[in-house]
């Protein structure tokens with residue numbers, strides 16, 4: 410992701426952005442055309458996955474959990490986190506260059522239009538707030554992108570599986586069996602996923618939201634499971650039941666994206682009430 414305040418974009422990224430714009434304005438864009446990773450994928454996105462797959466090792470994930478999950482970094486309201494996200498654009502996402510706050514609001518508004526539960530709408534608003542990680546200096550490959558279990562064999566249904574050859578875990582035999590360090594049907598709560606904004610926000614919000622909402626937040630980037638149905642042998646009964654909500658949520662995350670910026674000022678009172686209904690004024694990050 411780039412911070413737009415950091416000066417002009419690199420030329421290659423600007424080019425990618427123009428391609429994105431052309432593609433977005435294509436009136437024939439079909440539902441299946443969103444989130445297509447192929448030879449047409451911008452080089453920056455491909456490079457992002459190369460870095461992500463090479464460096465998300467089990468040791469890396471465990472060290473990031475030790476570093477961030479004590480939540481002793483700062484106190485911040487949802488709105489302060491939202492303001493911080495205003496400068497971030499997600500380079501891993503081939504479908505949009507809108508600001509993150511716009512994406513959060515568009516997702517929440519799409520949930521609201523469909524008459525979803527209040528906790529569901531709130532999850533739409535919050536789901537990407539964990540991206541404040543990049544403002545703590547984390548590289549984008551440790552903040553965004555599809556997540557996957559570490560410490561066991563990688564599914565070949567993960568996007569760009571060939572990039573895992575450069576991951577040091579590929580040389581650890583214990584991590585290269587189907588179950589790896591886990592036991593069958595152990596439950597995803599006992600499984601470490603590649604580190605990023607999903608897991609971080611889960612820890613920030615877990616004391617306050619219903620379990621369904623927490624699954625949506627914690628696993629929304631786990632395409633290998635919620636889209637590709639991989640890793641069923643690590644999931645327990647509860648995971649299988651609650652992944653229904655992750656799948657329900659994904660359509661709003663992906664298909665609510667539009668180029669029309671939401672009217673933040675007009676929407677704010679509704680969302681202030683909604684946030685206050687579930688969350689304290691200050692959250693620990």
Ligand SMILES: [Fe+2]
Pocket residue numbers: 536537606629630
């Ligand atoms: Fe996300």
Ligand SMILES: [Fe+2]
Pocket residue numbers: 512536537662
């Ligand atoms: Fe999102």
